[in-house]
Amino acid sequence: MLPEAVSRALTAAGVGPGARLCCALSGGVDSLLLLEVLHELAPQHGYALQAAHVHHGLSPHADAWAQACASRCAQLRVSFSLIRVEVPRDDRAGLEAAARRERLAALDAIPCDWLAFGHHQDDQAETLLFRLLRGSGVRGAAAMASFEPPLGGRPGRLRPLLDCRRAGIEAWARARGLEWVEDESNADVRFSRNYLRHRVLPLVGERFPAAVPTLARAARHFREASELLDELAALDQAACGGESLQRRAVLALSDARIANLLRWQARRHGWRAPAQARLDEALRQLRVVALAHPLRVVLGDMALCAYRDLLWLESVGGDYYEPRDWCGGATLPWGAGQVGFTSVRGQGIARSLLDEAHSLRLAGRRPGMRLRLEAGRPRREFKNLCQEAGIPAWLRDRLPVLWVDEAPAWVGGIGVAAEFACAPGHDGLMPEWRPARIVV
Numbered sequence: 001m002l003p004e005a006v007s008r009a010l011t012a013a014g015v016g017p018g019a020r021l022c023c024a025l026s027g028g029v030d031s032l033l034l035l036e037v038l039h040e041l042a043p044q045h046g047y048a049l050q051a052a053h054v055h056h057g058l059s060p061h062a063d064a065w066a067q068a069c070a071s072r073c074a075q076l077r078v079s080f081s082l083i084r085v086e087v088p089r090d091d092r093a094g095l096e097a098a099a100r101r102e103r104l105a106a107l108d109a110i111p112c113d114w115l116a117f118g119h120h121q122d123d124q125a126e127t128l129l130f131r132l133l134r135g136s137g138v139r140g141a142a143a144m145a146s147f148e149p150p151l152g153g154r155p156g157r158l159r160p161l162l163d164c165r166r167a168g169i170e171a172w173a174r175a176r177g178l179e180w181v182e183d184e185s186n187a188d189v190r191f192s193r194n195y196l197r198h199r200v201l202p203l204v205g206e207r208f209p210a211a212v213p214t215l216a217r218a219a220r221h222f223r224e225a226s227e228l229l230d231e232l233a234a235l236d237q238a239a240c241g242g243e244s245l246q247r248r249a250v251l252a253l254s255d256a257r258i259a260n261l262l263r264w265q266a267r268r269h270g271w272r273a274p275a276q277a278r279l280d281e282a283l284r285q286l287r288v289v290a291l292a293h294p295l296r297v298v299l300g301d302m303a304l305c306a307y308r309d310l311l312w313l314e315s316v317g318g319d320y321y322e323p324r325d326w327c328g329g330a331t332l333p334w335g336a337g338q339v340g341f342t343s344v345r346g347q348g349i350a351r352s353l354l355d356e357a358h359s360l361r362l363a364g365r366r367p368g369m370r371l372r373l374e375a376g377r378p379r380r381e382f383k384n385l386c387q388e389a390g391i392p393a394w395l396r397d398r399l400p401v402l403w404v405d406e407a408p409a410w411v412g413g414i415g416v417a418a419e420f421a422c423a424p425g426h427d428g429l430m431p432e433w434r435p436a437r438i439v440v
């Protein structure tokens with residue numbers, strides 16, 4: 001029974017008393033029926049229900065859809081929001097994808113804990129088939145999750161009808177006398193999704209009557225496999241030394257595991273997954289160059305970088321290397337990474353000199369910067385020091401420098417200036433540059 005299925009889905013997601021739940025209403029039968037059931041189940045589960053419709057202004061029927069949503073909410077006394085969005089007509093992603101993107105962004109901004117969508121099992125089967133036909137990997141083949149917990153301030157997503165068939169939803173809606181609006185574009189078989197829905201799946205269903213639930217089951221298997229791959233990536237990252245990876249440890253992994261780890265890291269950074277061919281090429285280069293050789297391979301939005309014993313991903317746009325005052329904290333952000341500061345004895349920068357200084361600032365190099373690494377030796381040009389240290393040109397502008405009263409005391413990847421060096425037995429501070437840091 002449909003309400004029981006929805007109730008089970010809510011319980012599985014952990015939607016409890018006091019939760020703020022917003023039903024994303026398109027005006028179509030799925031989400032209007034979902035609203036009915038959620039409204040019915042609210043006293044039992046104890047959540048506060050609201051609903052929202054996004055008006056894209058694209059269809060001549062857009063006002064009718066908004067009206068259908070508003071009036072049903074008024075009848076049920078469910079609080080309703082109408083959100084208008086501007087969809088750029090010439091978006092590179094295409095009109096449909098741009099509309100979905102704007103819609104989701106608008107819905108994500110609603111102050112609530114959960115957004116509930118009307119996706120059902122037939123949508124799931126179509127999604128899986130569509131993605132497989134586009135060569136998707138395991139992650140894409142996992143299709144839609146029945147719920148995605150709230151993440152980083154964004155509401156969670158619920159799809160309580162994901163185990164229900166479209167026909168069952170329509171029959172239920174008819175039996176209840178519900179009125180809904182048909183989206184005329186859903187019948188247009190020029191769109192691939194509609195082609196699968198109206199032509200392919202009915203044909204497949206003639207020979208395989210359980211095709212839709214079976215495909216949905218396959219999607220669940222893929223989801224499980226994809227979760228295992230994520231777990232493997234997390235384990236591999238930990239075993240390779242954390243977010244900035246130890247190059248030697250990474251190279252001991254198989255190509256498939258490195259690719260899995262890098263894709264997982266890219267996703268956590270919020271970058272698009274790199275194309276397979278580019279990733280293959282990057283891994284090939286990583287394996288052929290000598291272990292200490294610097295490397296930077298661009299992979300779409302990001303670059304795979306290796307320098308000395310570290311390996312990391314960074315955004316190609318270039319992270320913003322903002323100068324910052326150091327006030328004694330354990331870390332300071334630096335581009336996509338950070339600089340850590342550890343108290344030591346007899347090494348690093350002399351603590352007494354830092355305590356006396358008026359200004360301590362982490363910033364980039366300055367033109368004409370010179371550094372003396374050994375006492376009694378002349379100051380050397382930054383470029384020469386970099387060449388000697390094997391620091392490639394692409395990395396030089398990003399090296400963090402700790403400026404003590406306008407003098408360079410430490411340069412990431414190079415070392416501590418002799419005049420700031422800590423004497424044996426004295427308190428010192430050891431800065432450490434960690435090139436990549438993932439903010440989830």
Ligand SMILES: Nc1ncnc2c1ncn2[C@@H]1O[C@H](COP(=O)(O)OP(=O)(O)OP(=O)(O)O)[C@@H](O)[C@H]1O
Pocket residue numbers: 023024025026030031052053054055056100103116117118119123127
């Ligand atoms: N204009 C809208 N305003 C609010 N919610 C919407 C709107 N359009 C769709 N939804 C929500 O999204 C669900 C899925 O609708 P639809 O399949 O049209 O969207 P989609 O995001 O294109 O889906 P898919 O990801 O399957 O392509 C609906 O049941 C509804 O909950």
